Amino acid sequence: MKLNLNNKFTTQLPSDPNLENSRRQVTEACFSFVTPKKTSNPELVHVSQDMLHALGFTQEDAATQEFLEVVTGNKVLETTTPYAMCYAGHQFGNWAGQLGDGRAINLFEVTHDDKNWVVQLKGAGETPYSRSADGLAVLRSSIREYLCSEAMYHLGVPTTRALSLALTGDRVLRDVMYNGNPEYEKGAIVSRVSPSFLRFGSYEIFAARQDHKNLKVLVDFTIREHFPHLGAPSRETYIQFFAEVCARTLEMIIHWQRVGFVHGVMNTDNMSILGLTIDYGPYGWLEGFEYGWTPNTTDNQHKRYRYGNQPNIGLWNLYQLANALYPLIEDAKAMETILETYTTNFEIQSFAMMRGKLGLQSDNASDVTLIQALEDALQLTETDMTIFFRKLSGFKPDQPSEGLLLVTDAFYELTQVSDKIRAQWNAWFERYAERLLAESVSNSERAEHMNTVNPKYVLRNYMAQLAIDAADKGDYKLIDELFQMLKKPYDEQPQYERWFAKRPEWARDKVGCSMLSCSS
Numbered sequence: 147m148k149l150n151l152n153n154k155f156t157t158q159l160p161s162d163p164n165l166e167n168s169r170r171q172v173t174e175a176c177f178s179f180v181t182p183k184k185t186s187n188p189e190l191v192h193v194s195q196d197m198l199h200a201l202g203f204t205q206e207d208a209a210t211q212e213f214l215e216v217v218t219g220n221k222v223l224e225t226t227t228p229y230a231m232c233y234a235g236h237q238f239g240n241w242a243g244q245l246g247d248g249r250a251i252n253l254f255e256v257t258h259d260d261k262n263w264v265v266q267l268k269g270a271g272e273t274p275y276s277r278s279a280d281g282l283a284v285l286r287s288s289i290r291e292y293l294c295s296e297a298m299y300h301l302g303v304p305t306t307r308a309l310s311l312a313l314t315g316d317r318v319l320r321d322v323m324y325n326g327n328p329e330y331e332k333g334a335i336v337s338r339v340s341p342s343f344l345r346f347g348s349y350e351i352f353a354a355r356q357d358h359k360n361l362k363v364l365v366d367f368t369i370r371e372h373f374p375h376l377g378a379p380s381r382e383t384y385i386q387f388f389a390e391v392c393a394r395t396l397e398m399i400i401h402w403q404r405v406g407f408v409h410g411v412m413n414t415d416n417m418s419i420l421g422l423t424i425d426y427g428p429y430g431w432l433e434g435f436e437y438g439w440t441p442n443t444t445d446n447q448h449k450r451y452r453y454g455n456q457p458n459i460g461l462w463n464l465y466q467l468a469n470a471l472y473p474l475i476e477d478a479k480a481m482e483t484i485l486e487t488y489t490t491n492f493e494i495q496s497f498a499m500m501r502g503k504l505g506l507q508s509d510n511a512s513d514v515t516l517i518q519a520l521e522d523a524l525q526l527t528e529t530d531m532t533i534f535f536r537k538l539s540g541f542k543p544d545q546p547s548e549g550l551l552l553v554t555d556a557f558y559e560l561t562q563v564s565d566k567i568r569a570q571w572n573a574w575f576e577r578y579a580e581r582l583l584a585e586s587v588s589n590s591e592r593a594e595h596m597n598t599v600n601p602k603y604v605l606r607n608y609m610a611q612l613a614i615d616a617a618d619k620g621d622y623k624l625i626d627e628l629f630q631m632l633k634k635p636y637d638e639q640p641q642y643e644r645w646f647a648k649r650p651e652w653a654r655d656k657v658g659c660s661m662l663s664c665s666s
């Protein structure tokens with residue numbers, strides 16, 4: 147394996163001098179050196195060819211014993227120094243203090259094709275940040291992370307990536323629903339890849355400890371390595387940096403709203419400073435369009451991280467980041483203005499995103515109410531978001547009365563589509579038809595455009611669960627099938643038509659399909 151290895155993070159930032167792998171508070175350091183745990187019988191389940199090439203591995207590399215050993219933590223490459231990052235966070239709205247990589251271990255950095263990547267194992271064993279947990283990950287959550295991060299990339303959503311999925315051969319004890327019934331599950335490791343895994347919490351920890359010296363060191367490093375266009379560090383640069391993080395965070399969340407992705411645990415330790423989707427835990431995909439939906443059973447009571455609340459939570463998290471960066475900026479007014487811009491831009495970008503989903507290109511003052519009326523109609527009865535928007539591209543403005551029939555597949559219970567609901571939908575389609583008359587593009591051009599923003603295939607919750615159930619029995623074909631299909635989510639791909647379907651009834655209340663806990 148010939149990789150262009152790098153260790154910028156560990157060579158430019160302060161490290162924890164304690165080399166013991168014992169659980170502790172770590173101060174004045176961005177990370178602790180740690181060695182991944184040896185796994186007993188590692189087995190590669192899947193490798194992302196895209197990421198293999200992006201990092202400069204060859205096809206042959208992926209087939210070697212060495213590759214398997216590296217991506218399961220059994221071998222540490224020469225000149226590399228694995229480490230766990232120190233960070234804090236606000237969890238479910240409360241300050242949680244030091245968290246850190248309790249089961250993620252960064253292996254090394256690679257520069258390839260002018261891009262710098264960090265390769266990190268998730269589930270590679272204990273670190274100084276493991277607190278009361280075991281440092282491991284199970285197969286089900288690893289499959290979910292592996293498939294979804296690559297699927298999100300191909301949907302055009304900013305995200306961390308995945309290189310490989312492997313079994314460790316070790317058993318891991320988990321109480322899936324936190325109801326006192328722990329069971330052994332297969333252990334697994336995903337090797338994840340990102341230009342950086344720095345989180346809002348990486349900055350919050352220094353601010354909370356009033357360690358402004360190291361806060362500055364980390365912010366300067368971040369700007370130098372990841373925001374170099376902002377120029378040399380200065381108060382003004384820090385303001386620009388904060389503004390850009392806000393803009394990137396908003397952009398990411400608008401994409402989530404567009405494709406119907408619900409992250410599930412938007413704690414500040416799960417917010418990437420680069421505006422990438424990070425930590426595919428109890429996430430879920432909207433099936434029925436519903437602003438109040440969350441997949442995370444741990445959040446069932448308050449539904450803080452529900453679909454419709456994600457933009458607000460993004461802002462709440464940015465307020466925490468603002469507080470953390472404040473000591474370097476000391477200009478509350480400038481920061482408040484940036485945070486206010488988030489709200490204004492959210493309105494603008496969310497509106498533009500919805501107009502795109504409806505195929506509207508020309509400006510029209512009535513679009514706000516047209517979209518509002520659609521969102522209301524979508525929530526009258528359980529209506530599949532993906533199917534609805536995909537089918538909508540076939541709408542013919544000269545046949546508004548055909549609209550309802552066109553999207554019929556999107557309704558979960560046809561018997562629940564009452565006359566009153568039908569009338570509301572028909573009225574909406576009449577309005578939409580009239581609105582489309584003001585557009586100059588042809589029906590087919592509009593459809594083509596809509597099909598680039600309304601995916602046909604997403605990783606429905608039950609699909610991942612089917613892949614998990616099969617993989618538990620040693621059959622990985624479905625993982626590969628979904629992986630391949632999700633590389634082209636906007637293409638028709640008639641060979642995969644069976645995945646363009648509503649969630650089957652058996653999956654409605656099944657653990658892993660509509661109910662996910664943080665146990666992973």
Ligand SMILES: Nc1ncnc2c1ncn2[C@@H]1O[C@H](COP(=O)(O)OP(=O)(O)OP(=O)(O)O)[C@@H](O)[C@H]1O
Nearest residue numbers: 245246247248249250276279280281282425426427
């Ligand atoms: N099995 C585990 N062993 C040790 N620490 C864990 C374990 N699971 C979670 N943690 C730690 O608990 C905190 C919150 O967990 P959370 O579920 O957000 O993250 P995660 O899924 O482990 O990882 P990441 O955010 O890196 O994707 C993090 O500090 C995480 O490292």
Ligand SMILES: [Mg+2]
Nearest residue numbers: 415416424425
């Ligand atoms: Mg996390």
